[in-house]
Amino acid sequence: MTTAVLARPEAVRVPGPDTDTGKWSARYSVAVGAGEPVFAGHYPDFAIFPGVCVLECVRAAAEASVPPAADGVRFAAVESCRFLAAVHPGDVLDIELVWEPRGADWRCTAKVATGRGPAASVRCRYRCGDAA
Template sequence: MTSAVLARPEAVREPGHDTVTGKWSARYSVAVTSDEPVFAGHYPDFPIFPGVCVLECVRTAAEASVPPAADGVRLASVESTRFLAAVHPGDVLDIELVWEQRGADWRCTAKVATGRGPAASVRCRYTGGAAA
């Protein structure tokens, strides 16, 4: 899948089992730079990283952290998204991901923050994969 977002998530905490919750989790960082193509016409005097681009960063990070038991899953739906604050050039997105199996499907929940605080929460459903 081709992405309109240049920035790529970098692992801050490699995917693995959380020793407290027992769930598969990971943490990624994404630097949002002023050279992102979406800034060219998106509020030129006050650039804001569009919410769909935040969602794309979450999708990219999620698909880089798929649990081994969910290998081969594909995005089936975005169950919910809540944008809490604007993201601007120079911000760094901190993406905290948690994966849970839900029947035959998988849910990936993400909390996204910048240095100013919470920026978004996202919940996606993935389907298919080795177990399907």
């Protein structure tokens, strides 16, 4: 998959088992720079990072944090996504991820925030092996 998003997730808390829940979790940070190509045409007088770009940051962070038991999974679907606030140039996305097995699949749930508070909540499904 190619992307127009230049920002890349940086690990803040390395992927591993959550001591409270036992689920696989991680935390990533993504700096949204003013030089992102999507800002050129997306509300030029009041730049907003498009929701699809927030989703791309979540996907990239999720795929950098796959649990060992889910090795080889591939993105299958966005189960739900709710945008709660706009993301602007200069914001830093804080992405909290939790992975859980769901039958033959895996679910990755993300809570995304900026310094102003919650920005999005996302649930993605990942599929193991070659299943369609």
